[in-house]
Amino acid sequence: MERWEQFQGVYVHTPFCLQKCLYCDFPSYAGFSEEVRQQYVDALCREIELRSRQRDLPVAQGATVYFGGGTPTVLSAEQLGQIVNCLKQNGFWNEPAEATIEANPGTVRAEKLKALREFGFDRISLGVQSLQDNELRSLGRIHLAEQALRAIEEAKQAGLQRINADLMSGIPSQTMESFHQTLDKILQLNLSHVSVYSLILEEGTPLERLVGESKVSLPDEEVSYNMYEMTTDVLTRAGLRRYEISNYAKPGQESLHNKVYWHYEPYAAFGVGSCSFTGKERRTNTFDVHAYINSWKAAETALQNNGPWQTERLDPKTQISETMIMGLRMTEGVDLNKMKQRFDIDVLKYYRKEIQTLLDKKMATCEPGILRLTPYGMRYGNQAFEAFV
Amino acid sequence: MQKDHIRNFSIIAHIDHGKSTLADRLIEMTGTLSKREMEEQILDSMELERERGITIKDQAVQSIYRARNGEDYMLNFIDTPGHVDFNYEVSRALAACEGALLVIDASQGIEAQTLANTYLAIDNNLEIIPVINKIDLPSADPDKVRKEIEDVIGIDASEAVLCSAKTGEGVEDILEAIVERIPAPDCDDNKPLKALVFDSKFDSYKGVILYVRVYDGTIRKGMKIEMMATGATYEVTEVGVFKPAPVNVDVLSAGEVGFLAAAIKTVGEARVGDTVTDSVHPAEEPLPGYRKATPMVFCGLYPVENTDYDNLRDALEKLQLNDASLLFEPETSTALGFGFRCGFLGLLHMDIIKERLEREYKLDLITTAPNVVYQIDKTNGDIELVDNPSAFPDPTVIATVSEPYVTATIIVPKDYVGSVMELSQEKRGEYQNMTYLDEDRVMIHYSLPLSEIIFDYFDRLKSCSRGYASLDYELSGYKPSDLVKVDILLNGDPVDALSAIVHRENAQVQGRRLVERLRSLIPRQQFSIPVQAAIGNKVIAREDVAALRKDVLAKCYGGDITRKRKLLEKQKAGKKRMKQVGTVELPQEAFMAILSMDKKK
Numbered sequence: 001m002e003r004w005e006q007f008q009g010v011y012v013h014t015p016f017c018l019q020k021c022l023y024c025d026f027p028s029y030a031g032f033s034e035e036v037r038q039q040y041v042d043a044l045c046r047e048i049e050l051r052s053r054q055r056d057l058p059v060a061q062g063a064t065v066y067f068g069g070g071t072p073t074v075l076s077a078e079q080l081g082q083i084v085n086c087l088k089q090n091g092f093w094n095e096p097a098e099a100t101i102e103a104n105p106g107t108v109r110a111e112k113l114k115a116l117r118e119f120g121f122d123r124i125s126l127g128v129q130s131l132q133d134n135e136l137r138s139l140g141r142i143h144l145a146e147q148a149l150r151a152i153e154e155a156k157q158a159g160l161q162r163i164n165a166d167l168m169s170g171i172p173s174q175t176m177e178s179f180h181q182t183l184d185k186i187l188q189l190n191l192s193h194v195s196v197y198s199l200i201l202e203e204g205t206p207l208e209r210l211v212g213e214s215k216v217s218l219p220d221e222e223v224s225y226n227m228y229e230m231t232t233d234v235l236t237r238a239g240l241r242r243y244e245i246s247n248y249a250k251p252g253q254e255s256l257h258n259k260v261y262w263h264y265e266p267y268a269a270f271g272v273g274s275c276s277f278t279g280k281e282r283r284t285n286t287f288d289v290h291a292y293i294n295s296w297k298a299a300e301t302a303l304q305n306n307g308p309w310q311t312e313r314l315d316p317k318t319q320i321s322e323t324m325i326m327g328l329r330m331t332e333g334v335d336l337n338k339m340k341q342r343f344d345i346d347v348l349k350y351y352r353k354e355i356q357t358l359l360d361k362k363m364a365t366c367e368p369g370i371l372r373l374t375p376y377g378m379r380y381g382n383q384a385f386e387a388f389v
Numbered sequence: 390m391q392k393d394h395i396r397n398f399s400i401i402a403h404i405d406h407g408k409s410t411l412a413d414r415l416i417e418m419t420g421t422l423s424k425r426e427m428e429e430q431i432l433d434s435m436e437l438e439r440e441r442g443i444t445i446k447d448q449a450v451q452s453i454y455r456a457r458n459g460e461d462y463m464l465n466f467i468d469t470p471g472h473v474d475f476n477y478e479v480s481r482a483l484a485a486c487e488g489a490l491l492v493i494d495a496s497q498g499i500e501a502q503t504l505a506n507t508y509l510a511i512d513n514n515l516e517i518i519p520v521i522n523k524i525d526l527p528s529a530d531p532d533k534v535r536k537e538i539e540d541v542i543g544i545d546a547s548e549a550v551l552c553s554a555k556t557g558e559g560v561e562d563i564l565e566a567i568v569e570r571i572p573a574p575d576c577d578d579n580k581p582l583k584a585l586v587f588d589s590k591f592d593s594y595k596g597v598i599l600y601v602r603v604y605d606g607t608i609r610k611g612m613k614i615e616m617m618a619t620g621a622t623y624e625v626t627e628v629g630v631f632k633p634a635p636v637n638v639d640v641l642s643a644g645e646v647g648f649l650a651a652a653i654k655t656v657g658e659a660r661v662g663d664t665v666t667d668s669v670h671p672a673e674e675p676l677p678g679y680r681k682a683t684p685m686v687f688c689g690l691y692p693v694e695n696t697d698y699d700n701l702r703d704a705l706e707k708l709q710l711n712d713a714s715l716l717f718e719p720e721t722s723t724a725l726g727f728g729f730r731c732g733f734l735g736l737l738h739m740d741i742i743k744e745r746l747e748r749e750y751k752l753d754l755i756t757t758a759p760n761v762v763y764q765i766d767k768t769n770g771d772i773e774l775v776d777n778p779s780a781f782p783d784p785t786v787i788a789t790v791s792e793p794y795v796t797a798t799i800i801v802p803k804d805y806v807g808s809v810m811e812l813s814q815e816k817r818g819e820y821q822n823m824t825y826l827d828e829d830r831v832m833i834h835y836s837l838p839l840s841e842i843i844f845d846y847f848d849r850l851k852s853c854s855r856g857y858a859s860l861d862y863e864l865s866g867y868k869p870s871d872l873v874k875v876d877i878l879l880n881g882d883p884v885d886a887l888s889a890i891v892h893r894e895n896a897q898v899q900g901r902r903l904v905e906r907l908r909s910l911i912p913r914q915q916f917s918i919p920v921q922a923a924i925g926n927k928v929i930a931r932e933d934v935a936a937l938r939k940d941v942l943a944k945c946y947g948g949d950i951t952r953k954r955k956l957l958e959k960q961k962a963g964k965k966r967m968k969q970v971g972t973v974e975l976p977q978e979a980f981m982a983i984l985s986m987d988k989k990k
Contacts, residue, residue, distance in 0.1 A: 011947065200943060221938055222938065224938075225939050245941060245942075246943050246944060261945075261946050261947045267947060273948070274948065277947060282950070282951060312951060321954065325950075325953075325954065326950065329945060379938075379940075379941060380937075381940065382940045382942060382957065383940060386957050386964075389961055
């Protein structure tokens with residue numbers, strides 16, 4: 001069986017946070033009671049159970065597991081354990097090559113980290129964002145730098161050797177110096193993986209409004225761009241390899257789960273706002289916590305067509321397009337032979353004109369069997385991706 | 390049908406006063422089509438017309454009406470466009486009739502277009518039947534309208550017919566009035582054939598279809614006809630009437646309106662206004678014809694993809710088959726490459742042609758801002774007509790520049806007179822006179838440069854009068870003006886297609902605003918782009934489009950793909966309308982920047 005004929009990843013979403021950060025537009029909500037959170041966990045288990053009965057694809061051996069959010073660690077160890085067991089009992093925890101859990105430095109303690117390790121998680125992704133307290137405050141984070149550093153230390157102690165820190169550039173109050181300091185400090189911790197995202201001002205977020213009302217200012221474009229370039233410089237010099245537009249890892253430490261997305265491989269997903277992908281179809285769950293809980297209470301819902309989700313069918317043309325725009329995000333580029341195998345097309349012919357333009361503009365390079373973007377191409381990635389839609 | 394039982398008439402009115410609904414009603418009430426067969430506004434057969442709710446093309450319909458006196462009458466009526474651009478089309482239709490229904494909205498009263506069309510009808514010696522429509526509306530005031538008709542137009546309105554095309558009330562009275570008051574055509578089947586071509590349409594199988602009004606003689610299938618203007622002869626392959634769908638008949642007789650097909654290859658061979666006669670027994674004299682429609686507004690049409698040039702030319706040729714008032718000529722622009730300079734009757738005409746080219750012929754086009762024809766008196770005594778701003782000669786050889794002026798008739802409630810005057814003054818208008826139509830409404834005459842009208846005068850007139858103002862205008866001649874050419878430079882290179890002719894007083898301000906507007910319209914590219922306005926060698930304004938330092942989505946995971954893909958698709962679609970000009974990509978909006986300067990961003 002080909003990789004794209006099985007679920008290569010399993011994603012579980014926790015839509016709860018202690019407080020919503022000012023820039024966030026994910027499906028995450030603060031203010032839900034303990035009671036609702038437990039109801040949610042129960043509903044999640046129900047979804048997992050019912051979906052396992054009507055599985056679109058088999059779950060590959062080694063399929064990665066990823067708990068994301070919101071803040072998964074807002075749930076108690078017991079609750080997280082409940083979900084893990086449910087996955088195990090229903091065939092979705094199939095000797096995962098990697099099991100990651102996202103955590104907010106303000107919500108982890110040594111005991112919980114140990115429990116997570118025991119459940120089988122071997123990787124943790126911490127939302128550090130910055131190691132400057134003033135910057136953290138301006139983002140509305142619930143923790144300060146010290147807690148992040150402590151959390152990383154405790155994770156190591158709990159036996160979680162694979163640690164990722166998420167960082168942001170172009171955020172309010174940040175300067176080239178302060179950003180450099182954050183990078184340096186993070187590197188000192190010798191993590192196996194770092195993600196650095198340029199801030200995107202999403203519509204409808206409080207930060208967008210504040211910036212619009214000139215109550216908060218962001219580093220100007222020139223500075224933001226320099227931070228972007230600095231990221232690659234500093235991290236690469238420290239031994240982390242840039243393997244995707246925003247992701248850096250020590251050799252062999254890349255996020256296997258995220259590579260499932262970028263390789264356009266199928267994955268099963270559970271929970272509010274989560275998205276499953278079979279290769280031909282994408283199914284997105286409702287963003288409404290109560291609707292989710294209520295629907296999955298009823299036994300029959302799962303297998304009906306009008307459950308709390310929306311389905312998007314993807315025709316081959318769209319699949320090819322999406323494979324390209326996801327694959328080109330990685331520095332390893334797109335494997336043209338695999339494209340031939342999977343879609344029976346010769347990419348260089350199929351996109352001849354577009355690829356020639358990218359080559360002429362020095363935005364991409366083509367080696368035997370591989371098409372990839374140059375650093376310049378990544379810098380103007382959206383324009384490159386446009387060629388393939 | 391006996392000649393004395395034929396009635397040929399038109400329905401003319403201002404936009405939205407209900408003439409199309411009335412036409413529907415007349416078709417319905419005469420039983421020409423059953424209610425089920427009625428598609429709303431059926432005479433507006435082109436999709437575009439229906440979408441925009443306007444009539445573009447004449448359509449002629451024949452109905453048989455059994456009058457109250459028990460006798461059958463043949464009613465031929467022709468629907469006409471109501472927009473100021475299409476005066477020419479209206480006059481063609483009127484020439485084929487003996488009478489006209491003048492339809493006026495009972496709650497609006499006389500509008501500028503009503504006047505214009507009525508004068509046309511009077512010029513054509515038509516019997517005018519005033520019809521006061523929409524009497525079902527609570528704000529209807531038929532007596533007021535009657536008085537307006539008498540005071541302003543000067544015709545007797547005591548026998549105006551009141552109706553509501555919507556409810557059907559009074560429609561039968563209209564039909565009776567047509568029978569009683571519109572004269573029967575004065576014609577003779579036995580005289581040599583004389584038929585006026587008042588419109589034409591191209592059919593790929595049948596060739597040019599001529600819409601004709603027969604004055605004398607008859608037309609039959611198989612007969613040999615001659616076009617009196619060119620002397621060309623043809624054999625009639627089909628003859629018929631519209632009901633409103635075309636229906637073949639054996640013979641079209643004197644006094645009737647219908648169509649004929651004769652395997653005529655191009656519209657040039659059989660011109661509107663020409664007289665059709667029998668080539669074996671021809672008439673002695675042709676009917677009085679038409680003056681050629683003068684285009685008032687020009688623009689450049691360029692394909693986004695240079696390879697589409699031939700397709701654009703073919704499409705324009707096809708459109709011209711049905712639209713003799715569309716003019717076009719090849720032209721080149723250093724910025725845009727090969728394209729065409731096109732002449733239209735007005736802005737609406739231009740919009741419609743553009744939309745048809747894009748929709749029916751699937752062409753991606755760049756249109757340059759519309760402009761008028763300038764007359765340049767050169768220092769050496771030569772006179773040059775310039776229909777393209779970039780062809781403006783060097784200032785050193787110009788003695789005088791003259792531009793076309795119009796006399797504008799504006800009808801507006803008295804509360805808005807001040808704003809209308811202010812607007813017109815701003816647009817370099819000269820006040821001529823003002824009269825009160827009734828206690829509420831005023832008719833103002835202004836003399837204005839045509840170039841100001843085509844910019845945004847109509848839109849601003851509407852907004853400064855809350856939509857109440859109506860406008861009509863007529864060319865009144867050329868006047869000298871202190872005009873200069875403002876050039877636009879991108880990245881230091883002049884872009885000829887962006888040049889604009891402005892009044893010297895406004896040049897500085899216009900130049901600055903144009904540059905600012907362009908800066909906001911030109912998408913950022915990987916390098917910074919200086920945008921400058923210049924008059925001659927002197928740069929009068931400059932703005933820079935900042936360089937884009939990076940443009941990439943930082944995050945993209947499973948659930949994001951659909952949203953991001955759609956965003957990319959949208960971005961890409963937006964770029965389709967961009968034209969590469971030198972090193973810079975320009976969207977269509979940039980070429981219209983000069984028109985949109987007053988709009989808030």
